[in-house]
Amino acid sequence: MSTYTVRYEQVGHKNLPCPGCGKKIRRQRTFTGTISPYNKDPETGLPRTRQQIHEHLHKVAGAWQAKPEMHTDCERAAIAARTTPTPSTSP
Numbered sequence: 001m002s003t004y005t006v007r008y009e010q011v012g013h014k015n016l017p018c019p020g021c022g023k024k025i026r027r028q029r030t031f032t033g034t035i036s037p038y039n040k041d042p043e044t045g046l047p048r049t050r051q052q053i054h055e056h057l058h059k060v061a062g063a064w065q066a067k068p069e070m071h072t073d074c075e076r077a078a079i080a081a082r083t084t085p086t087p088s089t090s091p
């Protein structure tokens with residue numbers, strides 16, 4: 001019985017505005033999937049096909065591309081704003 005592993009890559013790009021400052025952020029990320037006897041489809045119990053891997057990578061990359069990201073500084077500021085208790089105005 002032959003075992004084989006094939007690796008597939010999909011590069012995702014995103015260019016979305018930062019929710020903190022509104023400036024666009026560019027990100028690139030590589031998603032990988034493998035065809036192997038261990039990467040099985042839970043529905044059929046058979047190893048995933050090339051097409052299934054492609055669809056999966058496409059879905060994962062698409063979800064990542066749709067999700068906005070913040071600059072590290074903007075994120076830090078947002079966290080600080082969230083955790084800093086607002087000064088009480090009541091006497």
Ligand SMILES: [Zn+2]
Nearest residue numbers: 018021071074
């Ligand atoms: Zn920002």
